[in-house]
Amino acid sequence: MFILTLAPVFIVLxxxxxxxxxTKEISMITIWEAIVHFDGSNIDHQIVRTGRIPRAIAVLLVGAFLAVAGSIMQGITRNYLASPSLMGVNDGSAFVITIAIVFLPGLSNLHMILLSMVGSALGAGLVFGFGTIIRNGLSPVRLAIIGTVIGTFLSSIATAIAMYHQVSQTVSAWYNTKVQAVDMDMLMLSLPIGVIGLILAMISARAITITSLGEDVAVGLGQKTKAVKIVSMMAVVCLTGTAVALVGKIAFVGLVIPHITRFIVGVDYRVIIPCSAVIGAFFLSFCDLISRYINFPYETPIGVVTAIIGVPFFLYLIRRRGGEKA
Structure with a gap:
C-alpha cells in the first residue's frame, strides 16, 4: 500500500x-562515530547514544502503540471518541505507578511496566464498568465524560498520595511526558511487550472489523464477541501500559490518528491497524520535532503540541457527529 511503503521513508527522515x-550542535561525523565507535568519555557521544537515539526510537514506538490502541478501542466499542487518554487507560496506568512508587519503592523497570499495564486495565475497567451501569453510558459523549471524570479522579487521588508521602517529584517524572529523558533499559524492556500488543492487534484485526459492524451482526456471523473483546483489550493494555511506562501520559494520539487512518484506507482493520502504527509513529515524531523548536532553545512538552492538534479535533468530532455511534 501507498502509506505502508511511503510513510516509513518519512519516518526514517x-x-x-x-x-x-x-540544543547542542553535533557534527555528522561525530554522530556516526558515536553509533559505530562509541567512546564513553566523549560527551557528544554520550548525548547521541543515551539521549537522542533512545528519544527518537521511543517517540516512534509510543506513537505507533497509542495509535493502534486507539484504533482497537474505537473498533470494538464502535465509539468514535474512544482512546487511551479519554477512556481512563492512561490515568489508570499512572495511578498504579504512583501507588507502586509510594508503597513499593525500588521495583525493577520490568515490574513498573507490568504494573503500568495493570493500571491500564484498571482504568479501562472502571470507565466501561460505569458506562455499562449508567443509562446510555456507552454512547460516545457520555462515555467520554465518564472517562474524563474517572481519569481526573484517579489522577487527583494519585497526586494527593504523592504529596502526602513527599514523592511528588518522583511521581511527576512518570506522569509528565519525558521523551527528553528516555531510559534505555526501559526502552529495551518495553519493546518486546509492545510488539506482543501489536501481534495481538493484528491477530484480532479481522474480528475487530466484524465487531465494528455491530454486536448483532457480529453474533449473526458467528463471531465470539467476548473473546474478541478480551484479546483486543489485552492488546490495548500491553500497548498503553508500555507507552505510559516509557514516556508518561501523552494525550490525543489514540483519538486523532485512527480517524485519519480510516479516512485514508477505509474500514478494514487488517489495513487500519498497520497503517495506524505507521501514521502514529510519524505523527508523534513530527510533534516531537515541533516541540523542540516552538521556544528554542527551551523545549515545549510534547503533550502541549498533541493537545493543540487534538483538542480542536475532539471538539470537531462532537460538533459533527453529536452522540451517535461510530
Whole structure:
C-alpha cells in the first residue's frame, strides 16, 4: 500500500533529523562515530547514544502503540471518541505507578511496566464498568465524560498520595511526558511487550472489523464477541501500559490518528491497524520535532503540541457527529 511503503521513508527522515538536531550542535561525523565507535568519555557521544537515539526510537514506538490502541478501542466499542487518554487507560496506568512508587519503592523497570499495564486495565475497567451501569453510558459523549471524570479522579487521588508521602517529584517524572529523558533499559524492556500488543492487534484485526459492524451482526456471523473483546483489550493494555511506562501520559494520539487512518484506507482493520502504527509513529515524531523548536532553545512538552492538534479535533468530532455511534 501507498502509506505502508511511503510513510516509513518519512519516518526514517524524521528520525535522522531528530538525531542530528538538538540544543547542542553535533557534527555528522561525530554522530556516526558515536553509533559505530562509541567512546564513553566523549560527551557528544554520550548525548547521541543515551539521549537522542533512545528519544527518537521511543517517540516512534509510543506513537505507533497509542495509535493502534486507539484504533482497537474505537473498533470494538464502535465509539468514535474512544482512546487511551479519554477512556481512563492512561490515568489508570499512572495511578498504579504512583501507588507502586509510594508503597513499593525500588521495583525493577520490568515490574513498573507490568504494573503500568495493570493500571491500564484498571482504568479501562472502571470507565466501561460505569458506562455499562449508567443509562446510555456507552454512547460516545457520555462515555467520554465518564472517562474524563474517572481519569481526573484517579489522577487527583494519585497526586494527593504523592504529596502526602513527599514523592511528588518522583511521581511527576512518570506522569509528565519525558521523551527528553528516555531510559534505555526501559526502552529495551518495553519493546518486546509492545510488539506482543501489536501481534495481538493484528491477530484480532479481522474480528475487530466484524465487531465494528455491530454486536448483532457480529453474533449473526458467528463471531465470539467476548473473546474478541478480551484479546483486543489485552492488546490495548500491553500497548498503553508500555507507552505510559516509557514516556508518561501523552494525550490525543489514540483519538486523532485512527480517524485519519480510516479516512485514508477505509474500514478494514487488517489495513487500519498497520497503517495506524505507521501514521502514529510519524505523527508523534513530527510533534516531537515541533516541540523542540516552538521556544528554542527551551523545549515545549510534547503533550502541549498533541493537545493543540487534538483538542480542536475532539471538539470537531462532537460538533459533527453529536452522540451517535461510530
Amino acid at each position: 524524521l528520525t535522522f533529523i531528530s538525531i542530528i538536531y538538538g
